[in-house]
Amino acid sequence: MKIRLPFILILCVTVSTFAQAPDRQQFIRTEAPVVALAHVRLVDGTGSPARDDQTIVISDGKIQSIEPAATAKLPANAQSMDLTGYTVLPGLVGMHNHMFFPMGGTPPMYSNMGSSFPRLYLANGVTTIRTTGSVAPYTDIEIKKLIDAGRMIGPKMHITSPYLEGKGSFTPVMHTLFDANDARKMVNYWADQGATSFKAYMNITRDELRAAVEEAHKRGLKVTGHLCSIGFKEAAEIGIDNLEHGLFADSEFVPNKQPDQCPQGVNTSLRQLDINSAAVQETIKTLVSKNVAITSTLPVFEAGGAPLSQSGIGAASALLNQRMLNVMSTDARVRYLQARARVSSQGDFVALLKKAMEFERAFVKAGGLLIAGLDPTGNGGIVAGFGDLREIELLVEAGFTPVEAIQIATLNGAKFLGEEARIGSVAPGKQADLMIVKGNPASSISDIEKVEIVFKDGVGYDSEKLIQSVQGLVGIR
Ligand SMILES: [Zn+2]
Numbered sequence: 040m041k042i043r044l045p046f047i048l049i050l051c052v053t054v055s056t057f058a059q060a061p062d063r064q065q066f067i068r069t070e071a072p073v074v075a076l077a078h079v080r081l082v083d084g085t086g087s088p089a090r091d092d093q094t095i096v097i098s099d100g101k102i103q104s105i106e107p108a109a110t111a112k113l114p115a116n117a118q119s120m121d122l123t124g125y126t127v128l129p130g131l132v133g134m135h136n137h138m139f140f141p142m143g144g145t146p147p148m149y150s151n152m153g154s155s156f157p158r159l160y161l162a163n164g165v166t167t168i169r170t171t172g173s174v175a176p177y178t179d180i181e182i183k184k185l186i187d188a189g190r191m192i193g194p195k196m197h198i199t200s201p202y203l204e205g206k207g208s209f210t211p212v213m214h215t216l217f218d219a220n221d222a223r224k225m226v227n228y229w230a231d232q233g234a235t236s237f238k239a240y241m242n243i244t245r246d247e248l249r250a251a252v253e254e255a256h257k258r259g260l261k262v263t264g265h266l267c268s269i270g271f272k273e274a275a276e277i278g279i280d281n282l283e284h285g286l287f288a289d290s291e292f293v294p295n296k297q298p299d300q301c302p303q304g305v306n307t308s309l310r311q312l313d314i315n316s317a318a319v320q321e322t323i324k325t326l327v328s329k330n331v332a333i334t335s336t337l338p339v340f341e342a343g344g345a346p347l348s349q350s351g352i353g354a355a356s357a358l359l360n361q362r363m364l365n366v367m368s369t370d371a372r373v374r375y376l377q378a379r380a381r382v383s384s385q386g387d388f389v390a391l392l393k394k395a396m397e398f399e400r401a402f403v404k405a406g407g408l409l410i411a412g413l414d415p416t417g418n419g420g421i422v423a424g425f426g427d428l429r430e431i432e433l434l435v436e437a438g439f440t441p442v443e444a445i446q447i448a449t450l451n452g453a454k455f456l457g458e459e460a461r462i463g464s465v466a467p468g469k470q471a472d473l474m475i476v477k478g479n480p481a482s483s484i485s486d487i488e489k490v491e492i493v494f495k496d497g498v499g500y501d502s503e504k505l506i507q508s509v510q511g512l513v514g515i516r
Contacts (some may be wrong), residue, residue, distance in 0.1 A: 135412020
């Protein structure tokens with residue numbers, strides 16, 4: 040008894056302070072019933088041009104009005120912020136935003152970053168995420184509950200199931216499906232626990248994918264996939280709702296590809312591909328006609344393959360971003376820098392990345408819904424939040440205008456989630472989920488990195504304080 044008493048006391052203290060979330064207040068910049076963002080430039084997320092010198096009134100967590108500052112009438116009780124020189128954008132809707140990070144090892148291991156990632160997503164303007172595959176699904180679900188209850192700081196979360204993977208996975212963090220019936224069981228079990236989407240992975244068979252899609256659709260839920268054993272067109276015919284990673288994950292152009300097998304040589308086949316060829320155009324047409332969205336995840340490919348350059352793709356400022364390196368543990372930083380040192384200086388990979396960008400532009404031009412995420416995996420150089428901002432810069436590099444790139448990363452994701460009536464753009468009646476950046480990303484996209492305040496449901500969080508609170512933690516927790 041003597042031994043156990045102090046333990047019980049410690050536990051009680053921990054539990055009671057946790058329930059009060061004592062450190063929440065220190066990260067809040069603005070919390071008032073009515074807030075006015077005065078003299079701010081607005082990029083509203085719809086793809087419309089920026090509007091200068093606006094005043095936006097937030098009331099009870101929602102956007103109440105948007106008017107030119109010159110004629111706007113402020114409510115008497117409004118707490119007003121002069122945002123001359125700043126731009127307001129919708130909070131980002133991150134659509135390939137895992138809660139986990141690569142930990143190295145052979146075979147590779149991945150761990151949940153439940154302490155650092157939620158803060159880093161929010162700090163960098165990401166107010167909504169879809170987890171797009173999980174290695175710790177119960178943890179993700181409980182973190183979502185804590186965030187929704189105000190007991191943890193982070194984005195709104197849409198939970199994706201553990202991976203639906205077939206035989207031959209390269210990592211043991213995924214369950215290997217026994218058969219199609221196992222896929223049905225998994226979908227229903229995780230839907231009961233709170234998953235709202237499902238992630239098929241590289242070695243799934245057509246029968247297993249068909250079973251998963253059937254069960255998910257019965258419940259009004261969606262299936263996405265990072266595929267290899269199944270080509271894009273085949274997956275669209277089966278009824279998948281979303282394909283991850285754009286062109287990089289399409290194996291259907293490998294000569295003599297065998298059904299249900301992930302072939303060798305996908306990159307080679309893609310490098311030689313003509314996006315204007317009949318075969319590629321046919322795939323794009325099928326995806327668009329079957330309403331299959333594509334998730335662009337350019338940062339994970341840039342970090343893994345593009346040689347260092349001063350600007351553009353492979354920019355040293357992005358790949359060796361000091362603020363990003365500072366939130367990593369020493370171990371994670373060393374592992375990433377060693378992996379970077381092995382990246383070839385050949386231009387082959389940049390050619391492939393440019394091909395993937397061309398595919399994404401062609402898909403949008405054909406009427407397809409392109410959504411955006413970062414995918415914080417690969418060689419460990421893509422970190423929550425920082426990667427989401429880099430994705431927008433890379434979309435501009437791909438040829439989208441800045442306001443189009445911002446729309447892909449905001450309103451398009453909200454549309455896919457069926458949440459566009461509430462989030463995804465800055466409009467009266469919507470939730471006040473906003474990011475405020477210094478400068479003008481509509482003319483200079485790198486200004487999007489200058490995030491200062493992020494509003495979620497009308498509460499304004501201090502971006503820098505959140506980032507400071509997790510220094511050295513990525514790769515630990
Ligand atoms: Zn992923």
